[in-house]
Amino acid sequence: SPTGKTYGAAITEYNMAGQGLADGNNELFRTNYNAAFAATVIINAAKAQAEFMNFFILAQQGANHLGLLDYEHNWEPFKPYYTFHLFGNHTGTRYVTGSQPENNIDYLASKSDDGKVLYLIAVNKDVANTQTVTFQLPTSLSGNYHQYVLDSTTNPLTGTQLAYTNGTISYDLPPTSLVAFDINLTGEPIASPSPTIPPTPTTVP
Secondary structure: OOOOOOOOOEEEEEOOOOOOOOOOOHHHHHOHHHHHHHHHHHHHHHHOOOOEEEEOOOOOOOOOOOOOEEOOOOOEEOOOHHHHHHHHHOOOOEEEOOOOOOOOEEEEEEEOOOOOEEEEEEEEOOOOOOEEEEEEOOOOOOEEEEEEEEOOOOOOOOOEEEEEEOOEEEEEEOOOEEEEEEEEOOOOOOOOOOOOOOOOOOOOO
16 A cells, blocks of 8 residues: 555456357356466466455356356366366465566465475466466476466376476467476575576467
8 A cells, every 4th residue: 555554365256258248159158268377367366465255156057158167067177177176186285485477377386395396387378379388497407397388178187207307398378278287396496496488489370
């Protein structure tokens, strides 16, 4: 505030819209489009140190456009549910800062209590273009990591183990998609990694 006081912030009942869409294309609520929207909210709220935030809603009677779960079919999850699965399983206990992203990319970096695992989640908010995200880890030159993807065809239930060299990890993020990296750091625990994201997106013809 102008007087120097600080106030806790909260985000309540967020979703990509508060009711059915005017054009009738309500399936968007259940796609990676809304999954990417939810991820962006989580990332920016975390960076702003919001006191709490809650998504609207797990399920609601009727058309259930805004729900994460399908109550009519054994509570099967819709695509946006996996955003919360991703953050719940691939986020550390301590927030880590880095360089700011550009070109419709948001990311969150955190690490484990012992500093031996770095967690990175990146979101491509662009609805048309694939973008290459590259993270630079200047104090950890090589090691292994697991990669988890959430896009139009993939849910982040199973990771792929890969290796990184020269302190660099890259991934081509399709439109409105997410990727998480669980990175094993070598040598001394990393103190302040500096993720960087190229300013020029890779466009898919």
